[in-house]
Amino acid sequence: MNEYIDSLRSQGKLNISIDKSKTFTWKYTKIAGPCSVEGPDIVDIARRIKSIGANAFRAGAYKPCTYPILNETNGWKEGLRQEGLDLLKIVKSETDMPIVTEVMDARMIDTVGEVADVFQIGTRNFQNYTLLDELGKTKKPVLLKRGTWGTIDEILGACERILVGGNENIAICLRGVVGMPSYRHVFSTIRWAPDIMMIPALKELTNIPVIYDPSHSTGYRNFVKPISRAAIAAGADGLILECHPNPSKSISDAAQAIDYNTLEDILNG
Numbered sequence: 157m158n159e160y161i162d163s164l165r166s167q168g169k170l171n172i173s174i175d176k177s178k179t180f181t182w183k184y185t186k187i188a189g190p191c192s193v194e195g196p197d198i199v200d201i202a203r204r205i206k207s208i209g210a211n212a213f214r215a216g217a218y219k220p221c222t223y224p225i226l227n228e229t230n231g232w233k234e235g236l237r238q239e240g241l242d243l244l245k246i247v248k249s250e251t252d253m254p255i256v257t258e259v260m261d262a263r264m265i266d267t268v269g270e271v272a273d274v275f276q277i278g279t280r281n282f283q284n285y286t287l288l289d290e291l292g293k294t295k296k297p298v299l300l301k302r303g304t305w306g307t308i309d310e311i312l313g314a315c316e317r318i319l320v321g322g323n324e325n326i327a328i329c330l331r332g333v334v335g336m337p338s339y340r341h342v343f344s345t346i347r348w349a350p351d352i353m354m355i356p357a358l359k360e361l362t363n364i365p366v367i368y369d370p371s372h373s374t375g376y377r378n379f380v381k382p383i384s385r386a387a388i389a390a391g392a393d394g395l396i397l398e399c400h401p402n403p404s405k406s407i408s409d410a411a412q413a414i415d416y417n418t419l420e421d422i423l424n425g
């Protein structure tokens with residue numbers, strides 16, 4: 157432990173997250189699915205992804221995009237929203253897969269919670285304290301995605317907010333950060349820098365499980381497998397992967413979506 161972290165502890169600002177005698181349980185280690193729910197074929201997609209070996213299914217019904225999406229395409233406007241949740245309910249009853257899906261707003265916790273087994277907090281809401289405080293009062297697992305700007309103490313501080321509310325069922329998701337635009341003139345879809353070193357850094361301070369997201373952190377499907385391997389080698393407890401039956405046709409995040417064969421290779425290769 158270092159002096160800075162010790163000072164936060166002595167001020168009562170970080171206690172639970174950095175208690176190394178504490179253990180956390182987290183069973184969702186192979187999370188896969190498309191970026192967003194796009195339509196009724198989501199049920200077949202989930203069946204296939206389950207058969208490949210994922211132990212949780214991801215898909216967003218509510219999708220906060222970088223720029224506002226003004227027009228609907230077949231009902232999709234920053235997600236299928238309630239219709240997306242209804243489809244995820246069918247996925248759950250047909251496949252028995254645990255559902256990981258984003259909740260964007262504290263007022264939506266009950267509605268999203270009707271189908272979500274794991275609440276995903278998106279990078280844009282990493283320090284939305286109203287949302288984190290309310291999720292602390294639930295008992296449901298929370299996958300907290302690191303804000304693209306988040307420092308290590310801010311990551312722990314955000315976790316601590318959920319923990320002090322009484323919910324210890326959490327995992328940190330690393331999904332790439334700002335910086336290093338060195339690839340963009342050649343690989344135009346790369347937006348974030350993979351944050352692999354944060355895995356061992358967090359492991360020094362906390363036992364909170366760390367799930368790595370090689371899809372958003374690379375932004376390019378050809379890099380998803382190597383960065384998945386790197387994350388596991390660096391000590392990640394699991395992966396969350398964007399996978400689509402026809403990757404280049406994904407409504408959102410097409411460039412980073414992998415196909416079923418690549419998913420199979422990453423999970424079982």
Ligand code: PEP
Binds near residue numbers: 220278280301331372
């Ligand atoms: C997502 O998982 O599809 C997503 C929107 O991720 P992030 O919040 O990390 O951008």
Ligand code: MN
Binds near residue numbers: 191192372398408409
């Ligand atoms: Mn996405």
